[in-house]
Amino acid sequence: MDVLLFIAGAYVVWMALVGYAFGQLIYGNFSLVDTATCISALLTVLSAVACRGTPHCRKVVAILCAISLGCVALGAEEYYRLYDSPGNDYAWDIRVPFILCLIVVGAAGVFIQSDHRPNTSLERTRGG
Numbered sequence: 001m002d003v004l005l006f007i008a009g010a011y012v013v014w015m016a017l018v019g020y021a022f023g024q025l026i027y028g029n030f031s032l033v034d035t036a037t038c039i040s041a042l043l044t045v046l047s048a049v050a051c052r053g054t055p056h057c058r059k060v061v062a063i064l065c066a067i068s069l070g071c072v073a074l075g076a077e078e079y080y081r082l083y084d085s086p087g088n089d090y091a092w093d094i095r096v097p098f099i100l101c102l103i104v105v106g107a108a109g110v111f112i113q114s115d116h117r118p119n120t121s122l123e124r125t126r127g128g
Contacts, residue, residue, distance in 0.1 A: 005108050008101035009045045015098045016041040033078055037071035040064050041102060048109030058110045065106025072099060 020038035024030055044064040051057025072095065079090050 001108075001112075005105065008104040008108075009049070011097060011101045012041050012045050012105055015094065015101075016045075019094065019098070031075070031078075033071055033075045037068055037075060040068035040071060041098075044068050044102065044109070045105055048105050051109060053113055061106060061109030065102060065109070068102055069099065072102075 016038045020034045020041070024034055044061065047057060047061050047064055051061060076090055076095075
């Protein structure tokens with residue numbers, strides 16, 4: 001499970017930085033929706049890693065993941081409303097894995113319990 005979460009988190013970070021942040025620089029257009037997608041996706045991964053297994057952070061991870069998914073949907077709506085052309089598919093072949101990996105990271109941040117259990121056994125602490 002940790003390998004899957006690492007791969008999903010790495011893909012989200014890669015796509016947020018390369019696809020959404022640097023893509024704006026390469027193509028020379030600024031999009032508020034893509035910037036919000038990038039920032040919220042990076043914050044989702046960072047909060048899921050930082051808050052792993054702590055119950056009070058689960059809402060933060062869920063909210064950030066929902067914001068990021070909503071920004072992807074707004075970006076698609078904006079694209080098809082303003083820039084649609086025949087045969088252009090808005091690069092869904094890289095956005096669908098981004099969405100799925102974001103859902104995996106968000107769900108892991110919300111539902112995975114911490115494996116740490118404090119040592120409460122007196123037998124282990126006795127020296128004899």
